[in-house]
Amino acid sequence: MPTKTYADAIDDAIAQAMQADERVVIWGEDLDMIRRNLYVRFGAERVRCTPISEGAFVGAGVTAAMGGLRPIVELLLVDFAGVAMDAILNHAAKIEAFSGGQWPVPLVIRAGCGGGYGDGGQHQQALWGWLAHIPGLTVVVPSTPADAGGLMLAAIEHDGPVIFLEHKLLSTVWREGLGRLGRSTVTFDVPPDGEKGPVPRTWMPLPFGQAAVRREGRDLTIVSVSLGVHRALAAAGELAADGVQAGVIDLRTVTPLDVSTVRDAVKRSGRLLVVDEDYQGFGLSGELAAVVLEGGIACRYARVCTQTTIPFARHLEEQTLPNVPRIVAAARDLLRA
Numbered sequence: 001m002p003t004k005t006y007a008d009a010i011d012d013a014i015a016q017a018m019q020a021d022e023r024v025v026i027w028g029e030d031l032d033m034i035r036r037n038l039y040v041r042f043g044a045e046r047v048r049c050t051p052i053s054e055g056a057f058v059g060a061g062v063t064a065a066m067g068g069l070r071p072i073v074e075l076l077l078v079d080f081a082g083v084a085m086d087a088i089l090n091h092a093a094k095i096e097a098f099s100g101g102q103w104p105v106p107l108v109i110r111a112g113c114g115g116g117y118g119d120g121g122q123h124q125q126a127l128w129g130w131l132a133h134i135p136g137l138t139v140v141v142p143s144t145p146a147d148a149g150g151l152m153l154a155a156i157e158h159d160g161p162v163i164f165l166e167h168k169l170l171s172t173v174w175r176e177g178l179g180r181l182g183r184s185t186v187t188f189d190v191p192p193d194g195e196k197g198p199v200p201r202t203w204m205p206l207p208f209g210q211a212a213v214r215r216e217g218r219d220l221t222i223v224s225v226s227l228g229v230h231r232a233l234a235a236a237g238e239l240a241a242d243g244v245q246a247g248v249i250d251l252r253t254v255t256p257l258d259v260s261t262v263r264d265a266v267k268r269s270g271r272l273l274v275v276d277e278d279y280q281g282f283g284l285s286g287e288l289a290a291v292v293l294e295g296g297i298a299c300r301y302a303r304v305c306t307q308t309t310i311p312f313a314r315h316l317e318e319q320t321l322p323n324v325p326r327i328v329a330a331a332r333d334l335l336r337a
Helices: 006-020 036-042 054-066 078-082 085-092 128-132 145-157 172-179 227-240 259-269 284-294 314-320 324-336
Strands: 003-005 024-028 047-049 070-077 108-113 138-140 162-167 196-198 212-215 220-224 246-250 253-255 271-279 300-306
Touching (some): 006 024, 006 162, 128 162, 128 271, 128 284, 138 145, 145 196, 212 227, 220 227, 246 259, 259 284
Parallel strands (some): 138 162
Antiparallel strands (some): 003 196
16 A cells, blocks of 8 residues: 555645646635645635635635535634634535535635644644534544544535544644744654554545544553544553553544444443543533433543643643653543442
8 A cells, every 4th residue: 555644645635626626626725835836736716815815715616516516614723713703613514404405515614623733722723522512513623644544534525514623733734833933942742653654545535423543451541632642552552561451442533423333332431531621621621521321321530631832932832732641641541439
């Protein structure tokens, strides 16, 4: 199988979709630079650069989708979804339901998410739990190049609005472009299995709502998405040295949520640890606890999440975001409980 970087896998899947269907178009800020290969291949009519006005171009994406196109709108940073929230919350997510299914909105909103590179709390949020809270939205958060390409193709083919989030530490475009900004002193803790990996020669859509069991384990079940999956796998490797078998589940999509895979694993292990770079309160970590309990499963539970505004200072940022030492410490506390 060929190998590709995380970002290249996404763009390759988009190129395949654009080649097959002329209704697939892209617009967003600075795409002539950020998506240069797509811009050169498909031209300025289908890869459109927009002004810095997220509310305007996301709203245009909603109406274009209603009109028969299949647009991919790039927000650059998911934090800027706040600027476009009326279009996302009150229009993209609701129009199909309000119209009795007459007006589907096949719109993909692609955005970078996540921290770990020192860009401040208004540029490094995850926010997948916040967006998944909205009925009508599908929220996709892949962790590997193969999943990223397959889920992007599925998002383009889906007849409803999809939020496609790519963690910036997994993307070379983000790390070397906006994260480093030419500074030779900036380093990143990047899991190699997320940054680059095997991909199919021809992309096939991956189903939404189907988690992947990345590691089997009888003593503890760790559930995460995106970069957190790689942190969880590293933590499971450390725990294995103590004889602990920790399983790792990669949700891949936050909504729809693969409840059955999580329940089955927790029923066997009796312990659930959620690793979530999004905010702890009222988010994915609490939802996972709820669906396990609603399934009649008694378990010991803990979570490692972002609990407060992400600091700008790198040493404080590292203490705030989920990392391997925090995951290992939480797992050991859970095993002692």
